[in-house]
Amino acid sequence: MPMSAHQIESLLREAFPDAEIQVGGQDGVHMSAMVVDESFRGKNRVQQQRAVYAALKGKMDGPAGELHALALTTKVPE
DSSP states (O other), rough: OOOOOHHHHHHHHHHHHHHHHEOOSSSSEEEEEEEGGGTTTTTHHHHHHHHHEEEETTTSSSOOOOOOEEEEEEOOOO
């Protein structure tokens, strides 16, 4: 079952409560997200993106494949 932008944002908000989060996409399978959070400071892009994927709690790799693709941008606040 595809995921709505709201569902994705809710999962991200649990892990990054103070982050600026924007989720886009229309089909629930191919989505985009931008997460700007202080917790990314000092981490490389791979570490930042792993933290986001962990927040999605297996929804990308799960048996139902709820989220097939996520164009992901992570940043540290300026």
